[in-house]
Amino acid sequence: MRRGEFLTAAASAALARRLARAQPSMPTPSLRVLLGRGDARGTAGGGFQFGGHSYRGGFTQTPNGDVINLVALDEYLYSVVPQEMPSSWPAMALQLQAICSRTFVLRRLDPGKPYDILPSTADQVYEGTATETPAGRAAVDATSGLVLAYSGQYAKVEYSSCCGGHTESSADAWGGEPIPYLMGVVCPYCTLSPDYRWASSIPFAVIERATAPRLRGARLESVRLAARDSSGRARSFTLVTSRGSVSIAANDLRRALGPRYMRSGLIFSLDAAQDIARLQGGGSGHGVGLCQWGARGIALLSGSLAGAANFYFPGTQIAPWTSVSSQLTTTSSRRS
Numbered sequence: 001m002r003r004g005e006f007l008t009a010a011a012s013a014a015l016a017r018r019l020a021r022a023q024p025s026m027p028t029p030s031l032r033v034l035l036g037r038g039d040a041r042g043t044a045g046g047g048f049q050f051g052g053h054s055y056r057g058g059f060t061q062t063p064n065g066d067v068i069n070l071v072a073l074d075e076y077l078y079s080v081v082p083q084e085m086p087s088s089w090p091a092m093a094l095q096l097q098a099i100c101s102r103t104f105v106l107r108r109l110d111p112g113k114p115y116d117i118l119p120s121t122a123d124q125v126y127e128g129t130a131t132e133t134p135a136g137r138a139a140v141d142a143t144s145g146l147v148l149a150y151s152g153q154y155a156k157v158e159y160s161s162c163c164g165g166h167t168e169s170s171a172d173a174w175g176g177e178p179i180p181y182l183m184g185v186v187c188p189y190c191t192l193s194p195d196y197r198w199a200s201s202i203p204f205a206v207i208e209r210a211t212a213p214r215l216r217g218a219r220l221e222s223v224r225l226a227a228r229d230s231s232g233r234a235r236s237f238t239l240v241t242s243r244g245s246v247s248i249a250a251n252d253l254r255r256a257l258g259p260r261y262m263r264s265g266l267i268f269s270l271d272a273a274q275d276i277a278r279l280q281g282g283g284s285g286h287g288v289g290l291c292q293w294g295a296r297g298i299a300l301l302s303g304s305l306a307g308a309a310n311f312y313f314p315g316t317q318i319a320p321w322t323s324v325s326s327q328l329t330t331t332s333s334r335r336s
């Protein structure tokens with residue numbers, strides 16, 4: 001299902017108004033999470049059940065059967081923060097995660113759209129109350145209302161598990177204009193991650209299967225790292241085949257092979273021999289923005305929350321969401 005195909009903008013705005021009336025004393029904004037099709041049932045004491053999970057807040061059902069969870073932002077974050085970062089980690093790291101996840105959502109609130117966010121890795125993983133933890137709730141409460149701002153706007157917040165020693169520039173990872181606070185920094189704090197350094201052996205047959213549409217039946221004879229970007233991550237590879245060479249973007253090859261074979265694009269060496277490609281790499285995930293293992297490392301060194309935020313997002317500030325001029329201000333005035 002494509003986003004936005006089942007609820008008109010007018011119906012969506014009405015939904016947002018109903019939500020605002022239903023929870024008039026809410027200290028933070030609320031959001032609409034598209035849970036999917038199925039039956040939702042209210043439970044005694046508030047909340048509801050859907051798809052085997054219990055959720056806070058209320059729900060509405062669209063004419064085609066999609067269930068949308070209407071939930072206060074912080075109650076949503078109670079579920080999200082422990083999914084995105086282990087609750088056993090230091091409080092400061094969890095608080096930074098809460099601020100990042102809150103900012104990530106607030107940039108997306110838009111009453112002109114049928115819903116604000118998806119409950120999966122496409123946005124942030126959200127599975128209701130079962131995933132909440134005391135440490136996660138404490139991190140959300142301790143940072144309630146705080147976001148990451150840049151020049152008076154919500155920062156574009158990205159995060160991933162371990163950068164391997166250098167975070168990635170957003171422009172190198174996904175294209176687009178360079179973003180001043182997402183240019184990539186040298187990160188010495190994530191060395192305790194089990195993925196800080198990794199090795200992988202990939203049989204040529206696996207690469208052939210993963211890249212079959214490009215190889216069109218040609219046999220893979222070798223693979224080479226063709227170019228690197230500013231953080232040292234692979235930009236492209238050359239697949240040498242029985243019918244000539246084929247270039248493939250590193251992101252495309254990583255997606256095709258999956259994390260089992262390529263945990264990140266940070267490849268230190270690649271040796272191809274005897275029908276096997278042997279990789280030495282570092283880090284896990286796209287590497288843009290917050291390095292979560294790095295935040296943990298800074299917390300263990302007694303670093304400050306603001307210091308860690310400014311290290312991974314240079315030039316940004318932690319600020320109350322009410323001080324940030326953005327689409328949300330418009331949302332609030334429309335709801336009143």
Ligand SMILES: [Zn+2]
Binds near residue numbers: 163167
């Ligand atoms: Zn790092």
